Amino acid sequence: MSKEVIEQVVTYLTPNVPIVPISQGAEAFVFTTNVHPYNASACKTAGDIPVKYIIKYRPPKKYRHPSIDKTLTKHRTLSESRILAKLSQVPGLHVPKLIACDVYNGCIWIEFIGEDLPESHGFSNLKNFLWMYKTDPYNIAVEKVLFKVGEQIGLLHWNDYCHGDLTTSNLVLHQENGDWSPYLIDFGLGSASTLVEDKGVDLYVLERAIISTHSKFADKYNEWILMGFKSVYENEGKKGQQKLKDVIKRFEEVRLRGRKRSMLG
């Protein structure tokens, strides 16, 4: 399967765009490349570090009727690109920049975020970052990062967007002047939503992700994230306080019953 898909991508992108596969999910394949899709001068200006771009490709699914497949791929690619484009206009919110998208082939080009952690701790997502600090779990650096993670989610929700799949590997840390700042990635399940339910579920999913991978220190970790989350809403005055109360209340309800509200379907 995956070999076939890689061949498809290579034919589509032509040999002028060399690709390296880095990840594969149920719906999409992720590659990196060092070629900018249209702005050749952007490749040269990065100094000593080679510039990288992400290509996210949604291959056609053979088990679907071709016309349905086309519509679905187009729809999903477009909605992910739209969300990314909208979110990059929110001040303070960190998401990778959208560079190009080809909805007919299900292809998106995005800015590359992150780096490799020191001492082969792997790629700089939140999960690996927390593992890196497992011997010193309550380090101030961890607290700072988790607070900022909370802030990012708070900003996202305050602007009425939901991520849909908040996990520790979908939070990538990018180093800026020696400080780590978290970026939200993968908006494949993202949506614009005013529902408290979706926001509660977002928070719940992340909480569960942290409990399952870093269970020993999860209480403190979740507390720090929630502190960051609350700080965004509290800065918005009375309206923010009210909305925060609603979200937290729903979050606690979701925690009691689980992610799925209805038992139907």
Add this chain to the structure above:
Amino acid sequence: MPYESIPQFDTRGVCVSLFRDVKNIEELRSKVGTMPFAVIDASCVCCREQLFSAVYKALIEWKYNRLRTKALHSECILSLSPTSNIGEAFRRFGIKEGTRNIICLAVVGKNETQTSELFDVVDGEEVELSDENLGSMFDLEMIKKVCWPLKVFQ
């Protein structure tokens, strides 16, 4: 003739030039539909990235026969616009009254030979299409108004 290529479309090339203080704007305006290239008002373009992202998008639409306008060159102008209104895109990003600096852009086959005289009809000083030069010509307020209509985030 400055010549750019888009990696994914290796059979095509993009000829693009920036002209400062063009004297025959009226003449160009009257024949804008018949010229084999797109004429873009340079005050609407702040950097190369913006321009080429539109070309890339137009090329994709062209490759899959999804052009919304009649030709690839007009599609490039439409792709610059954040809305899908063709008339509005031409009025805003195309050549108009009061335009002084223009970008001429033609997508050509890789082996086409007559490209050197392509833009001869333009009477203006040709300058390098660099981010610096574009940066000195663009109208920030205009771009803000057109491309940043989201009042919520201001």
